[in-house]
Amino acid sequence: QSALTQPRSVSGSPGQSVTISCTGTSSDVGGYNYVSWYQQHPGKAPKLMIYDVSKRPSGVPDRFSGSKSGNTASLTISGLQAEDEADYYCCSYAGSYQVFGTGTKVTVL
């Protein structure tokens, strides 16, 4: 199976919004409402930020939001903060297994 496609990097100034796309196929992103997003800081384990396309786990700021249209899911970070600088990965159920995206580095200028 192929990894989901994400932009290699996105950047924004503090307070701005950035959106990360995650493109798959009808066999993964488009076929299920089981898209999640992870944040990973260097040397740390991934942290779940969004699940089931648009739900936020307890403790995740509402600056993080998710959506999906067809075979593409998106993560939007509003009101960008310095601590949001990290790698972000989407993940989708693909029928009996899950598949991650290629990863996006978010830089806060």
Next chain:
Amino acid sequence: EVQLVQSGAEVKKPGESLKISCKGSGYSFTSYWIGWVRQMPGKGLEWMGIIYPGDSDTRYSPSFQGQVTISADKSISTAYLQWSSLKASDTAMYYCARTRSIAAPPVIWGQGTMVTVSS
């Protein structure tokens, strides 16, 4: 506290076998799935496979089917990832993570086990 504690870093030679572990605590180990995720140096996350310790139901990502073996011993709340013959390309950080179903995202992650394969 719910946590997953993984075994320590390993340095092995090509062709050697290896089994790393992931011990769950603070919850009913047989009621959740445990998945394994690979992260090669400087690269992204890759889903390897998942096991349900309650009945050892195991699913593999197509890329890892036949390359590794996932198992669990529910009597000691521990899941395993093993290789019969390591390659240099197996050098990576390996994470275990707990999830409530094969479709649900892992929420609780282990600290990772670094495996280095070098001659």
